[in-house]
Amino acid sequence: MAKKMKLSDITNMFAGMDVESLEGVTIEGDIELDLGGLGGGFDPMLAAALGQESAVLAQHFARLAGMFGYPVGFGASAAAPAIAPALAAPKLKDLIPAKFDVANIAEWATQIQEVPIGNTSADGGSRGKRVMVGGEKALPFYFDAPMPNRNQVTIDVFDMRIGLAKAVKENYDEVMDSPGEWAKKNVDKFNADMITIHLISTDPLIKDTSPKDAAKTVEEVLQAVDVPIAIGGSGNPQKDPEVLAKAAEVAEGERCLLASASLNLDYAAIAEAALKYDHDVLSWTQLDMNAQKELNRKLMKQCKVPRDRIIMDPTTAALGYGLDYAYTNMERIRLAALMGDDELTFPMSSGTTNAWGARESWMVGSPLGQDTDWGPREYRGPIWEIVTGLSLALAGNDLFMMMHPTSVAVLKQITQTLFGSIEAEPVDISNWIGTEV
Amino acid sequence: MKINSPLEAYKYLPQTNCGECGEPTCMAFASKLIDRSGKTSECPPLVKEKKYAKKLKELDIILAPEIRQVTIGVGEKAANIGGDDVLYRHKLTFFNKTKLFFDVSDNLEEAALIERVNKIADFKKFYVGRNLLLDGVAIKATSNDPAKFAAAVKKVAEIGLPMIFCSFNPAVLKAGLEVAKDKNPLLYAANKDNWKEVGELALEYKVPVVVSAFNDLDALKTLAKTFAESGIKDIVLDPGTYPSGKGLKDSFTNFLKIRRAGIMGDTEIAYPIMALPLTAWMAGIADPVSASYWETVIASVFTIRYGDIMILHSLEPYAALPEMHLAETIYTDPRTPVSVDGGMYKVGAPDKDSPVFFTTNFALTYYTVESDISANGIVCWLLAVDTDGIGVEAAVAGGQLTSAKVKDAFDKAGFDLKTDTNHNTLIIPGLSARLQGDLEDTLGANVKVGPMDSGRIPGWIEKNWPPKQ
Numbered sequence: 019m020a021k022k023m024k025l026s027d028i029t030n031m032f033a034g035m036d037v038e039s040l041e042g043v044t045i046e047g048d049i050e051l052d053l054g055g056l057g058g059g060f061d062p063m064l065a066a067a068l069g070q071e072s073a074v075l076a077q078h079f080a081r082l083a084g085m086f087g088y089p090v091g092f093g094a095s096a097a098a099p100a101i102a103p104a105l106a107a108p109k110l111k112d113l114i115p116a117k118f119d120v121a122n123i124a125e126w127a128t129q130i131q132e133v134p135i136g137n138t139s140a141d142g143g144s145r146g147k148r149v150m151v152g153g154e155k156a157l158p159f160y161f162d163a164p165m166p167n168r169n170q171v172t173i174d175v176f177d178m179r180i181g182l183a184k185a186v187k188e189n190y191d192e193v194m195d196s197p198g199e200w201a202k203k204n205v206d207k208f209n210a211d212m213i214t215i216h217l218i219s220t221d222p223l224i225k226d227t228s229p230k231d232a233a234k235t236v237e238e239v240l241q242a243v244d245v246p247i248a249i250g251g252s253g254n255p256q257k258d259p260e261v262l263a264k265a266a267e268v269a270e271g272e273r274c275l276l277a278s279a280s281l282n283l284d285y286a287a288i289a290e291a292a293l294k295y296d297h298d299v300l301s302w303t304q305l306d307m308n309a310q311k312e313l314n315r316k317l318m319k320q321c322k323v324p325r326d327r328i329i330m331d332p333t334t335a336a337l338g339y340g341l342d343y344a345y346t347n348m349e350r351i352r353l354a355a356l357m358g359d360d361e362l363t364f365p366m367s368s369g370t371t372n373a374w375g376a377r378e379s380w381m382v383g384s385p386l387g388q389d390t391d392w393g394p395r396e397y398r399g400p401i402w403e404i405v406t407g408l409s410l411a412l413a414g415n416d417l418f419m420m421m422h423p424t425s426v427a428v429l430k431q432i433t434q435t436l437f438g439s440i441e442a443e444p445v446d447i448s449n450w451i452g453t454e455v
Numbered sequence: 456m457k458i459n460s461p462l463e464a465y466k467y468l469p470q471t472n473c474g475e476c477g478e479p480t481c482m483a484f485a486s487k488l489i490d491r492s493g494k495t496s497e498c499p500p501l502v503k504e505k506k507y508a509k510k511l512k513e514l515d516i517i518l519a520p521e522i523r524q525v526t527i528g529v530g531e532k533a534a535n536i537g538g539d540d541v542l543y544r545h546k547l548t549f550f551n552k553t554k555l556f557f558d559v560s561d562n563l564e565e566a567a568l569i570e571r572v573n574k575i576a577d578f579k580k581f582y583v584g585r586n587l588l589l590d591g592v593a594i595k596a597t598s599n600d601p602a603k604f605a606a607a608v609k610k611v612a613e614i615g616l617p618m619i620f621c622s623f624n625p626a627v628l629k630a631g632l633e634v635a636k637d638k639n640p641l642l643y644a645a646n647k648d649n650w651k652e653v654g655e656l657a658l659e660y661k662v663p664v665v666v667s668a669f670n671d672l673d674a675l676k677t678l679a680k681t682f683a684e685s686g687i688k689d690i691v692l693d694p695g696t697y698p699s700g701k702g703l704k705d706s707f708t709n710f711l712k713i714r715r716a717g718i719m720g721d722t723e724i725a726y727p728i729m730a731l732p733l734t735a736w737m738a739g740i741a742d743p744v745s746a747s748y749w750e751t752v753i754a755s756v757f758t759i760r761y762g763d764i765m766i767l768h769s770l771e772p773y774a775a776l777p778e779m780h781l782a783e784t785i786y787t788d789p790r791t792p793v794s795v796d797g798g799m800y801k802v803g804a805p806d807k808d809s810p811v812f813f814t815t816n817f818a819l820t821y822y823t824v825e826s827d828i829s830a831n832g833i834v835c836w837l838l839a840v841d842t843d844g845i846g847v848e849a850a851v852a853g854g855q856l857t858s859a860k861v862k863d864a865f866d867k868a869g870f871d872l873k874t875d876t877n878h879n880t881l882i883i884p885g886l887s888a889r890l891q892g893d894l895e896d897t898l899g900a901n902v903k904v905g906p907m908d909s910g911r912i913p914g915w916i917e918k919n920w921p922p923k924q
Contacts (some may be wrong), residue, residue: 109685110654116680116723118672120716161708223889253852282854304845304853333849338582338780340819340846342787345759346545353543375848377908378776385910386830388586390578393772401748405755405777409784412759424748432752435703442700447669447734451595451621451643454560455736455768 122162126356130154131325131363132167135212135298136246137273142296145272146244149211151329151416152365157352158414159436169411169433171418171426172212172248173204174371177227177235178219183380185399186421197235198242205243208423209430214248214277215239220261221252229257229264236265240272248275248300248419255283266291275367278302278331281313289321299323300367302331305343307351311361318361325364329417334368336376337406344368345413352414365416370429373406374399374421400424408432456540457517461485467514468498469507475499488518490547490790491540521718522725524551525663525689527591527641527764528617534590536691536763537727542718545789552786553757554590554764555778556619558733560597561607568607572614574770580779581830583822587779593643593766594631596622601630609634619643619665619766625652632660641665641764643729644693650678657687665729669695670705672712672724680723691764692724696731698738698753707756714761730754730762747774754778759785794844795821799868803834807877810920812905812912813838813861814884817846824909831913836876840864847886858893865898872900880922884909 132153137143149170155163179194189208193200197215204210217232219225236249249265251258262276276292278300279285292299301317303309310332317323332351335344348366355362373379379402384392392398403425407418411433420426434440458464464485471481476498478484487493495514501507524538538550557575559568572592579586592611596604604622608631611618618640620631628642644667645653657664666682668674672694679690694709710728717725735750747769754765758781767778794816802825803809814824816839828835840861842850850856865872872879879900883890885907894902901922906915 109658110651110681112681113650113677114681114684116673116676118676118712118716118724120712120719120721159704159707160711255854280853304849335846337777337784339823340817341781342784342789343793345784346543346789349543350545377910378780381908381910384580385827385913386581388830389580391772392776397744397771397773398776401751401773401777404748404752405781408752408755409759409781412756428748428752432756435700436707436756438701438704440700442702443739444700444702445698445734445737445739447695447697447731447737450731450734450737451623452597452599453737454597455558455733 123156126156126162128155128356128358128360128363130352130355130365131328133298133326133329133365135248135273135275135329137271137296141273143272144240144244145246147246148273149246154352154356154414156356157349158412159438165437167416168437168439169416169418169430170211171209171420171430172214173208173210173423173426174214174216174419174421175200175204175239176216176218177232178225180218182421183374183399185380185396186374189423198238201239201243201247205245208426210245210426212246212248212275212417213239213243214250214419216250216252217261217265218250218252220257221254222257223254224252229261232261233264233268237268240269246273246275248277250277255280259284259287262288263291266295266297269297270295273297275300275329279313279317281309281316285313285316286321289317289323292327293321293323298327298329300329300331301364303333305333305335305340305347307332307347307354307362310351311359314361314364328364329367330362330364331367331369334370334372334406334410336373336379337402337409338378339376341406341409345409348410348413348415366410366414367417368407368410368415368419370403370407370410370418370425371421373403376402376406378402400428404428404432411436456489456491456520459489461489464488464514464518467510467517469500469504471500473500488514491520491550520550521720522714522727522763523688523690525641525691525727527554527619527639527663529637529639530615532591532616533639534617534764539714539718539763542715544785548788548790549786551763553762553782554617555754555775555782556591556593556617556764556766557589557770558593558595558621558766558768559607559611560595561600561604562598563607565610568610569614571770572611572616576614576616578770578775580776581826582780582783583819584826587783589775589779591617591619593619593621596620596624596627596631599624599627601627605630605634608640612638617641621766623649625649625656628653628656632656632662636660639663641691643667645678645682647674647678650681654682654685654687657682657689658685663689663691665691665693667693667695669693670697670702670709672709675713676724679726683723690726691729692726693729693731696734696753696757698732698734698749703753707760710757710761727763728761730757730765732757733766733768736768744773747771750774751777755781758782792818792844794818794841795839797839797841797864797867799865799870800825800837800839802828802837803832805834805836807875808921809835809876810878810882810916811836811838811872811876811880812882812884813840813864814909815840815842815845815847815850815856817842817844817850820846824912827909827912833913833916836870838864838868838870847884851887851889856887856890858890858897861890861894862897872898878922 130152135149136145138145150167153166175197193203201213219227220232251261275298279288280302301313332347335341351362379399400422407429468481476484501511520538520540522537522539525536527534534554535551541547559571575589578589604627612635620640621643642664644665646667666678697703697706732750732753740746751774795818797816842855845855881900882903882905888904891902
């Protein structure tokens with residue numbers, strides 16, 4: 019080094035200049051300050067937090083000296099950030115330490131009802147396990163209160179061969195004529211927590227299967243798998259109560275979920291069957307929070323259904339086809355419940371399979387010429403079902419009725435990650451910019 | 456916004472009911488200020504007359520959104536982010552849809568780089584009367600070479616999309632700024648090591664800047680506060696986006712905490728938040744489709760929970776389409792009506808030989824059908840049946856769509872299939888096929904079952920229209 023500087027030289031150099039950080043500072047001695055006390059790497063954040071004046075000063079001096087072209091040599095220079103002369107200006111001096119703090123939501127004082135589905139031998143049934151949904155004290159995955167039960171997925175089975183999107187059908191084609199085999203595949207291969215058997219053939223406009231024959235399918239499924247089951251009708255409001263009542267009878271003591279009671283059918287008959295034969299009731303309304311309150315109230319007050327037997331289905335609309343309404347309806351229901359509306363403090367269920375109704379999930383390509391190519395549909399469908407389900411998981415939905423095995427696997431992975439039960443090797447993301455993908 | 460009733464805003468207005476803003480009264484204008492459909496600048500007296508200057512200033516302060524709004528880029532395509540006032544969309548609406556930026560590497564060959572950027576710029580998906588688009592380009596200084604980075608910036612800037620400059624090296628960022636001086640890019644990022652230099656760049660070039668501290672909210676707030684006090688206004692927060700396990704859960708928690716604090720009034724951290732779903736590609740997922748899925752999953756989580764801008768990698772349609780649609784979903788104004796008015800609509804200029812369709816008055820259903828038909832040049836009559844704003848399939852199941860309802864809709868519209876058409880034929884949605892028999896009886900008309908999805912109407916018409924006698 020041709021020339022070595024002293025701090026006094028620097029202060030002299032700036033005499034009369036508007037450099038606030040040096041005002042009143044007179045340090046005699048060599049600029050080779052010992053910064054060893056700060057540890058190996060110079061960390062301005064740490065320095066600020068510790069209020070290390072000397073470290074801050076040293077940085078200023080290094081910058082100021084650099085600005086005037088003098089080489090600076092001091093202990094921590096190697097670790098200090100490199101500074102291009104032209105960049106230095108006096109506006110940013112020291113870090114201003116700040117502490118982050120945020121409160122929990124005090125208004126979330128009410129817990130969502132826990133509802134068990136499925137009876138094991140201990141409960142008087144034959145299921146191998148019981149599924150528990152609900153019990154939250156905060157929005158899902160929030161830090162305010164831990165979520166007591168993870169999300170559950172029930173995979174659909176139909177009591178007859180039906181039309182399905184190609185990407186879905188190829189997973190089930192060989193079992194579609196046997197509800198028992200279909201249910202088994204869902205559990206053994208696709209990791210279903212539950213099975214939903216949809217008795218759609220009972221619809222008078224489809225096969226008009228009798229309640230008695232439909233009940234045999236329920237028995238077949240109960241024998242094929244030992245997970246809890248949900249039992250769905252055909253959606254025919256005249257016939258469903260009769261079909262579900264008969265199904266409830268043959269499944270007595272298994273604590274199945276009867277799907278569904280709604281305001282436009284004889285909900286009381288379904289509630290009665292649930293109570294008589296030990297089942298839960300799915301309370302289904304269509305994107306209307308007030309209707310949901312009304313139906314829940316009727317089930318509780320008029321039909322005497324206990325609180326731990328009610329699950330709500332406020333309706334699922336697919337991504338791009340009304341998910342905004344479905345999402346906000348669920349989020350509002352859950353927030354109202356947490357704040358004490360006891361007509362809404364129930365776990366929720368989503369017919370996530372509805373995502374397959376979106377044309378983006380099954381159509382070969384866009385019907386509109388000006389769209390960018392939609393790409394292969396076999397990849398579009400599952401992610402459509404995942405995003406639809408995941409959105410509702412974040413809104414407060416507990417139980418997912420789903421169809422595609424990949425969608426089930428990915429939805430479980432993300433909801434359990436946010437739930438906190440997935441361990442993964444920590445990933446160092448600090449060099450994401452330099453990482454080639 | 457510090458107030459929530461029109462009465463409170465009214466106090467600051469001239470209260471003359473002059474009508475210059477286009478509203479009949481100052482109170483009506485105050486309502487628009489509160490629901491953020493109007494701005495103080497639309498009240499001429501308030502802006503022009505000196506005696507109101509103090510009130511205008513105060514009003515602007517109390518009306519300012521809790522979360523700062525930041526603009527990236529210039530001109531028509533500039534991306535606005537932040538600007539929110541609520542934690543849940545139903546409380547008002549969310550403003551400034553989550554912006555989707557896609558990465559390019561500065562060490563790509565020129566042709567490949569231009570091809571990728573054009574792909575980002577050209578991607579579009581028609582949805583309810585308009586196109587959904589991608590928002591911008593994040594240029595990664597993979598090379599860490601200022602000259603190389605500047606060359607890439609120059610090429611990208613020509614295409615005109617908003618840009619994010621990604622490097623922790625101030626020299627690289629500066630090189631990029633030098634060749635894109637008037638483009639207002641977002642600098643990514645200032646961290647604990649380079650904050651002074653990057654902060655100086657933000658001040659010198661007057662551009663927005665990201666402050667970055669992974670999983671350390673104290674450090675993040677320290678950087679934001681330091682920058683704010685130095686005069687930097689346009690700040691974006693990067694609390695880190697870890698792609699898996701506990702790391703992802705922590706990132707999720709950080710986003711929730713930052714936004715809650717900001718909306719609750721902690722102005723030192725009330726800035727837009729950046730998510731980096733592209734870290735999914737660092738999580739060791741070997742299969743590219745699975746990695747892309749996981750990236751979309753992370754993007755979805757942070758679209759819903761408070762990510763205002765994100766950097767993504769996969770441009771596959773199975774990634775971009777759901778991501779665009781979800782941003783649209785979450786940021787759609789929930790105050791807009793769910794339904795269109797029931798009645799008979801004309802697509803093109805239909806006559807007595809044109810086909811007659813019906814659908815429900817659920818806005819999404821109606822607009823989807825309408826766009827499928829009109830985009831394919833089909834001239835027809837389209838009846839919107841009032842189903843309380845419920846879609847076809849659900850309305851059939853729920854009893855809101857019956858043959859009586861359809862007949863009622865025709866009667867109300869004053870449209871008679873027998874006299875207003877030559878064919879006395881109605882085409883019904885495939886999802887309402889079960890109504891066919893009923894409808895024939897009720898209407899005394901021929902009823903044909905159309906396709907399950909209106910996207911297939913063009914093909915259906917080709918085969919089935921005009922109807923054979």
